Amino acid sequence: MSLGTGSNQLGGASSIGDTFYPLFKALFDDEGDFVGSVDEKLKEARMDDNVEMYISRALAVGTIAGLTLWLLGMVLGYLVVQILGIQDPQFLGLQLSEQASEVVNMLKIPFIVFVSGFVFGIIGFLTGFGSLLSIPYFRANARKREINVLLSDSVAFMYALSVGGLNQLEILQAMAQADDTYGEVAKEFQSIVLETEYFDTDYRTAIRNQSIETPSEELSQFLTDMLSIVNSGGDMTSFLEDQKEKHMRTAKQEQQKMLDTLELFGEMYMTLSLFPLLLIIILVIMSMMSSASQMNQMLGTVYGLIPMTGIAFLVLVSTVTQDSIGDGYLRPDRSDDKTYAEADAGILNLGLVEGFTGKYSVFDRIKSREGSYRAMQILKQPHIFFRDNPLLVLAVTVPLTIAILAAVILLEAAPMTPGELTGEEPGPWKYPVITGTFIWVYIPLYLNLLPLAVFYEWNLRTRRSVIGNLSENLRKLASANDTGMTLLESIRVVADTSSGRLADELETMHAKVNYGTDLKNALREFNNKYHIPRLARTVKLISEAQEASSQIQAVLSTAAQASENQDDIDRERKSRTRMQMVIIIMTYLTLLGVMALLQVRFLPIMGDLTTQTGGGSGGQVPGGSFSGVNSDLLSVLFFHAVVLQALTSSFIAGYIRDVNLLSGVKFAVILPTIALVVWYGVTLMTA
Secondary structure (H helix, E strand, C coil): CHHHHHHHHHHHHHHHHHHHHHHHHHHCCCCCHHHHHHHHHHHHCCCCCCHHHHHHHHHHHHHHHHHHHHHHHHHHHHHHHHHHCCCCCCECCECCCHHHHHHHHHHHHHHHHHHHHHHHHHHHHHHHHHHHHHHHHHHHHHHHHHHHHHHHHHHHHHHHHHHCCCCHHHHHHHHHCCHHHHHHHHHHHHHHHHHHHHCCCCHHHHHHHHHHHCCCHHHHHHHHHHHHHHHHCCCHHHHHHHHHHHHHHHHHHHHHHHHHHHHHHHHHHHHHCCHHHHHHHHHHHHHHHCCCCCHHHHHHHHHHHHHHHHHHHHHHHHCCCCCCCCCCCCCCCCCCCCCCCCCCCCCCCCHHHHHCCCCCHHHHHHHHHHHHHHHHHHHHCHHHHHHHCHHHHHHHHHHHHHHHHHHHHHHCCCCCCHHHHHCCCCCCCCCHHHHHHHHHHHHHHHHHHHHHHHHHHHHHHHHHHHHCCHHHHHHHHHHHHHCCCCHHHHHHHHHHHCCCHHHHHHHHHHHHHHCCCCHHHHHHHHHHHHCCHHHHHHHHHHHHHHCCCCCCHHHHHHHHHHHHHHHHHHHHHHHHHHHHHHHHHHHHHHHHHHHHHHHHHHHHHHHHHHHHHCCCHHHEECCEECCCCCHHHHHHHHHHHHHHHHHHHHHHHHHHHHCCHHHHHHHHHHHHHHHHHHHHHHHHHHC
16 A cells, blocks of 8 residues: 555656656756756765756746745735725826826736735745755755764774774675664765675775765765775775774864854853843833833743744754764664564564564464563653653653643632733732742643653763763773683673673673673663663674674774763863853843842832822823833733743753753753742842
């Protein structure tokens, strides 16, 4: 069924492309730069589309979108003309003769309708045509970024294999099979291997072709240099060692550039986050100086500008930060290998029995019993389950939050209207602003984000405890292996002479192998328990090398060097981003202090002036009119402004820290709590 559906969709796309192919031929040159650029990006994005058909489909999408918006634009133009009642025959303010005025008056409305439809149609065509054409460019850029991030570790992997005794072809094949760890870099080598196997191309030509088609200039240069070594018969191990050192230095330089950019962004955010505060003050002063109310602008500033500024800055930061590539899981070498089906590839995967269900009824019963056993384990130790899967705690807390808020609505236990929230309407609450905001904002925040923060940080600390001593233990493994011990014996020695979580895992791994598990599968099970991308690359390197020989001291030393290089990068990142995080938090605390000062000193004085001038004619006093100011509503807006600023600052600080929004959850609990405590004190002072 799925094959038929796919064929129908492919046929539909082809027919659309065939229909608009004559338009493509009329507008574009097959040998032109534009067509060549699109064709190049299609190859770099690994999209198996013919460039002529792809551009023809883009023309079809653009034409359909253009015609749709053309009709919509004409309708909107006609409605605007009718609503505004444009009947004045003047044209661009010119005084025309009576005859010319009649002509202009007759053609004005059709002209406006036509121009609006034409403008909308052009926008629709450019949007449809450009959006489809931009896909290969975006995909190629995404692949380029991933290749550049993983290239340093990939070269270290190839160097370790070369030191382990593999020849050039075996290195290429091993690299092509490591797509679970090295992602897009491995796919580039897959193209080389597949071209040699299925197209009868020698691997030198395949390397040359891939160096041209890859989206990464760094990988292209690496393949070109590798080709020169292959053609000249040079020492591949020495070449890979030099390249490993070069790309490790390059990785540190790229990290330095990224951190410098983050420092600039931190200073920029310090200015941008204060802009809503200044705007609120300006709007308040404008309300004081005139009878016109500025409340709509203030509402837009608090509930629109503050969140949008935070989101925009978060998107801006995401364009320069580099997160960990890959999910950290290692898969079996063969897709048909059911013996070692991974139990932790997902929470619904039941492991080994998944590969045998459906053949015999006994396996179906085993699967059912396994599911029941897993469910009982979760019920016995839910904290361990939520530690390993922190996001799933929301499946418990979100329904609980909805139930509590539904009860609040039914019992009317909280301010239900803006008037009740500001205290303008009577209610049983002494401080309605604090009470209403606490119930509608803080209770959902504490019920959802507090457990999520606890389990996420627990999960993070557990995983970091494994890689905390990784470099040191790899050095110990290399030293033990250099004395003549096998890799398994080296693992036992390091487990006995070390402490911590990693030592316990090495001891477990040694016991598994003694009870019959293959060492490679024991390594993979250990890695998949924590599924850290950095750990996965190290385990992949060791597991591949140990298949050739148990004496892999050079490989272990290479893995230790790569791990130490990553430790240096992580330490520098933590040191530099800690300053940015402090700047963001201190900027928020400054904003909170200014808002609290306005609430304590400014609003009471303004309220007294409003009361004093309320009975006079026009309410005029020296300095202006206060009729456009609502001090109660301003108090609510000030409090909500600092709460929203706390949430946006929290997630920005967490993302800069660890390139993960979940890292900001703990700040999203702490900073709003500080705002709540401060505002409660402010309320007591002004009561």
